[in-house]
Amino acid sequence: MNHIAPGRNAGVYSYDDIDRRFVAERVEQFRAQVERRLSGELTEDEFKPLRLMNGLYLQLHAYMLRIAVPYGVLTARQLRKLAEIGRKYDKGYGHFTTRQNLQFNWIKLEDTPAILHELAEVDMHALQTSGNCVRNVTTDQFVGAARDEVVDGRVYAEILRQWTTLHPEFTFLPRKFKIAIMGSDADRAAIRVHDVGVFAKRNERGEVGFTFYVGGGLGRSPFIGKLIRDWVPEEDFVAYLEAILRVYNQYGRRDNIYKARIKILVHELGQEKFTQEVEEEFARLRGPKYRLAPEVVDEIRRRFGGPAYETLTDEPESFQAAKAANPDFARWVAVNVLAHKVPGYAAATISLKPAGGIPGDATSEQMELIADLADAHSFGELRVSHAQNLVLAHVRQDELFTLWTALEANGLGTPNAGLIGDIIACPGLDYCALANARSIPLAQAISARFADPARQQTIGELGIKISGCINACGHHHVGAIGILGVDKKGEEFYQITVGGDPTLTTAIGDILGPAVTADETVDAIEAIVEVYLSNRHDGERFIDTLKRVGHGPFKERVYAAH
Amino acid sequence: MALNDKSKNEAVLKTITANRLRDGEVIFLAPGPDLGWVERLDEAALFEDADAAETALAAAKAQAEGERFAVDVYAFDLRVTDGRRVPVKTRERIRALGPTVRIDLGKQAAA
Ligand code: HEM
């Protein structure tokens, strides 16, 4: 029954029969609910919360199904299944999101039980992708692979998934609840804009512990998470989170949806008082029931398996030769490839952002190709990043050229990870029922304007993030350049912010000036980039220059014509 | 982005729309007394009179829920410009046609 051979599908949690039965029962339960809805036993008001619990929304054109990719890690087999579902039940593509999930946009209600059944065949589901529960726990897309990693965050994300899934106390929180976890000193998971952001680290004795930030979030009122405890020992990990959730469950506002998130509670109680409440609850909870035993952690770690790495050395000759002979390949390596903790390996980002393309969209054919490449080059495993890209995390350096050649031939070799073309964009008014303005066409226009890879590399690290409304699904608040769609008397306008930062030095961007039209926005971005390039000192990133020279020169140039 | 059409001279009419329950398809109330539904805006009933639209909307809502046929029934504004039906809001134009970024999808693909 255990069809995921450890070692082959490296680093993917393998379900056991209890997990499988659990998911299968949920599918049958939903099948019955759909039947009762279609036969009229359930009204829409009764049915809607049930479908949302299974990730099924109603959007502009059809139902949208949001499928959980726990902490963003997938097997090639799972990706092939997603490709198949896209072809069979949708329109031949899927959309990877900033929460490391996958969304299908053209789903039929009557097909949904069959889709969930097919997902269950590959140990996947859509549970807790909606509703006021603990959502998919997100993490670093390079988890388990990055050279700077201290602790493997997947293990703890999986512990949280098991502990919170359908947890009766946490299924009806005041509002949805988002947790992110990082196991390195770098922040690749936007930790401090989550309800709870966790850094896993080690002390001098090598023991694992956690730093907790609470009360971050974007949306209508953006907040940066506050440090409430610097060191929670591993055995108290669950107890401490349970304490936070209990305090939130007790004090979080249920009377006003705009004030229901934990960020408002932390803000209103104050960091000190909130921390005190959590510590008191933690003191009550601490004990055998909530103790996370080392054997449990070990067992979960074991269930992830591990890649059967070979003993290699960094920068093998064939790799160096390929870079020397092919500048395009060398550029892709410089931009999209990250050092691996094991010598001779690397982690490669597959950009889902071709110039002029739709950020995060992948066709069924592309998904199948990437699944094959994951099998051939990355132990049958891959990841979804919060920047809407895919990652092959354990590629032999001497196979990178073969990988790149295949990607390049299929429009997947764009060398723009972290650059201006790597735009995060929510679905906006082209799909989303809540939107004020479109996001995707702007992303397309901007990435087309900056299509030249050499120019992108010259500009360097610069994140553009676009949301179609104040809910901020496109993370615009933390974009070095953020773009927010607004509605002015029925017309689409865009408000530009600058100086946002999703990393350790988290910052919320400031509004540059009055909102402008879509066409003006593209020109404004160009103007902002020009001001940056003409002002930057050696090695300065966009946000460094911005900090040094202030908004003035940028504002002046963007609004010069007005 | 030509969707923002600023011609404001034509009269504003009302149309009734919903999503079909079983598959989510965007549908519109058809002309005539029997509360039929069509998939294309071109074939939808147009109401010049706000009261008539209100009455039809109430009936359509009752039918949609009663017969478990449709969800999210509501009325929206549109103009007829050069013989073409153009919803006032971008949102409704996108619903009637399909995503502006994938013109190979949605109802526009079959046009
Ligand atoms: C198209 C259907 C979607 C709907 C109806 C929707 C709805 C919402 C709503 C209502 C919020 C605000 C909630 C709050 O903060 O209180 C929100 C926030 C958010 N959503 Fe979505 N969303 C959709 C798609 C997406 C997609 C495609 C992504 C990923 C690309 C996404 C990721 C997020 C993120 C990251 C936030 C930020 C909220 C925070 O950090 O507090 N959503 N969404």
Ligand code: SF4
């Ligand atoms: S930011 Fe607004 S428009 Fe974009 S996906 Fe979220 S809710 Fe929809």
